[in-house]
Amino acid sequence: xxxxxxxxxxxxxxxxxxxxxxxxxxxxxxxxxxxxxxxxxxxxxxxxxxxxxxxxxxxxxxxxxxxxxxxxxxxxxxxxxxxxxxxxxxxxxxxxxxxxxxxxxxxxxxxxxxxxxxxxxxxxxxxxxxxxxxxxxxxxxxxxxxxxxxxxxxxxxxxxxxxxxxxxxxxxxxxxxxxxxxxxxxxxxxxxxxxxxxxxxxxxxxxxxxxxxxxxxxxxxxxxxxxxxxxxxxxxxxxxxxxxxxxxxxxxxxxxxxxxxxxxxxxxxxxxxxxxxxxxxxxxxxxxxxxxxxxxxxxxxxxxxxxxxxxxxxxxxxxxxxxxxxxxxxxxxxxxxxxxxxxxxxxxxxxxxxxxxxxxxxxxxxxxxxxxxxxxxxxxxxxxxxxxxxxxxxxxxxxxxxxxxxxxxxxxxxxxxxxxxxxxxxxxxxxxxxxxxxxxxxxxxxxxxxxxxxxxxxxxxxxxxxxxxx
Numbered sequence: 157x158x159x160x161x162x163x164x165x166x167x168x169x170x171x172x173x174x175x176x177x178x179x180x181x182x183x184x185x186x187x188x189x190x191x192x193x194x195x196x197x198x199x200x201x202x203x204x205x206x207x208x209x210x211x212x213x214x215x216x217x218x219x220x221x222x223x224x225x226x227x228x229x230x231x232x233x234x235x236x237x238x239x240x241x242x243x244x245x246x247x248x249x250x251x252x253x254x255x256x257x258x259x260x261x262x263x264x265x266x267x268x269x270x271x272x273x274x275x276x277x278x279x280x281x282x283x284x285x286x287x288x289x290x291x292x293x294x295x296x297x298x299x300x301x302x303x304x305x306x307x308x309x310x311x312x313x314x315x316x317x318x319x320x321x322x323x324x325x326x327x328x329x330x331x332x333x334x335x336x337x338x339x340x341x342x343x344x345x346x347x348x349x350x351x352x353x354x355x356x357x358x359x360x361x362x363x364x365x366x367x368x369x370x371x372x373x374x375x376x377x378x379x380x381x382x383x384x385x386x387x388x389x390x391x392x393x394x395x396x397x398x399x400x401x402x403x404x405x406x407x408x409x410x411x412x413x414x415x416x417x418x419x420x421x422x423x424x425x426x427x428x429x430x431x432x433x434x435x436x437x438x439x440x441x442x443x444x445x446x447x448x449x450x451x452x453x454x455x456x457x458x459x460x461x462x463x464x465x466x467x468x469x470x471x472x473x474x475x476x477x478x479x480x481x482x483x484x485x486x487x488x489x490x491x492x493x494x495x496x497x498x499x500x501x502x503x504x505x506x507x508x509x510x511x512x513x514x515x516x517x518x519x520x521x522x523x524x525x526x527x528x529x530x531x532x533x534x535x536x537x538x539x540x541x542x543x544x545x546x547x548x549x550x551x552x553x554x555x556x557x558x559x560x561x562x563x564x565x566x567x568x569x570x571x572x573x574x575x576x577x578x579x580x581x582x583x584x585x586x587x588x589x590x591x592x593x594x595x596x597x598x599x600x601x602x603x604x605x606x607x608x609x610x611x612x613x614x615x616x617x618x619x620x621x622x623x624x625x626x
Contacts, residue, residue, distance in 0.1 A: 171338025291325020315350020322371020
């Protein structure tokens with residue numbers, strides 16, 4: 157294995173950055189990180205009761221106890237298994253955020269890994285937020301090195317790039333040396349896997365759990381001195397050439413106007429500038445389905461709110477959207493809730509019928525409602541061979557009166573273009589948690605989350621969640 161001296165090598169460069177970057181982030185970065193913890197905790201508490209989460213817990217609960225919380229369960233687990241369970245819960249409902257540079261559901265991977273390892277190590281909230289910012293930065297840099305092609309060719313970046321970001325976060329939390337952190341990043345590439353062909357099945361949310369678990373394992377192995385190669389990101393058989401394709405260099409050299417910093421090059425000289433948590437922000441969800449449908453759903457919702465038409469007034473809805481978005485929405489006639497989450501037709505039908513879209517719309521009975529299914533025939537989806545940054549999603553509503561209404565959106569509500577307020581974050585949290593925990597427990601969890609940067613022991617947040625919430 158080459159000596160850990162070539163800082164132009166991305167594995168080495170990321171290891172050095174993780175080990176040497178000061179923990180003195182701008183207050184806005186810390187605040188943004190804390191808001192994503194608030195968002196994912198609410199989503200995870202609700203997702204803990206999902207069938208996929210329950211089955212994952214039932215799988216691992218006999219594999220050994222540990223000090224880490226599996227949300228919604230009395231039994232505690234070792235850090236890797238807690239990360240797996242909680243990562244699945246975080247992603248089970250498709251209410252978790254998106255992060256554009258990496259094309260991942262970033263927080264559903266990073267937070268469960270950091271929380272599990274943080275409970276094991278009795279880490280402070282300050283150190284957990286620091287680990288999140290650092291893990292997100294490396295996740296973004298790796299994502300920019302392989303996307304958009306990696307994602308467009310069918311890899312689920314939450315599972316692949318996510319595992320590497322989680323390893324970086326955990327390496328930072330464990331305060332590994334530059335060489336150890338580089339080994340953690342490299343080791344995680346051996347655990348990076350997941351295909352978009354799993355969308356619409358239980359395996360899809362489990363991808364986030366597996367990536368979180370991989371981050372814990374990779375960093376923990378590196379701490380114990382396990383070594384790994386340095387060509388696993390950029391090398392003859394590195395991630396870029398294997399998980400982008402043999403035409404990687406041709407594609408890379410043809411890029412002239414990259415989106416979200418996705419240049420198919422691994423940045424090694426200016427890793428921390430710009431700081432991606434501030435420069436890009438997140439797409440925080442208000443609908444519990446695939447984010448590729450959200451620009452269209454937001455546009456239709458805004459038109460309905462402004463013009464006050466009813467579903468009976470509509471003769472046709474025409475949507476023009478990037479082909480890459482429609483590729484994610486592959487279920488045009490969904491038969492169950494998981495398929496419905498990846499259906500443009502279903503999401504728009506619910507907006508047309510009800511004006512909104514909520515968790516209760518994703519039950520077996522709700523998905524098969526005749527009034528929803530009858531609307532599929534009036535929804536026309538036209539894919540356009542342009543990237544999302546070059547082509548906003550447009551929605552045309554053709555009314556029976558002859559009037560046509562149109563709305564285009566380049567970014568969904570909840571993104572940096574239209575960010576949620578702190579109050580909206582807390583409202584989403586409250587809506588998710590509902591009656592799952594007692595008012596007293598809810599108050600404690602919210603107080604600790606609000607003061608996360610000052611919390612001395614992360615376990616204080618998690619302890620009230622060690623109970624059945626079914």
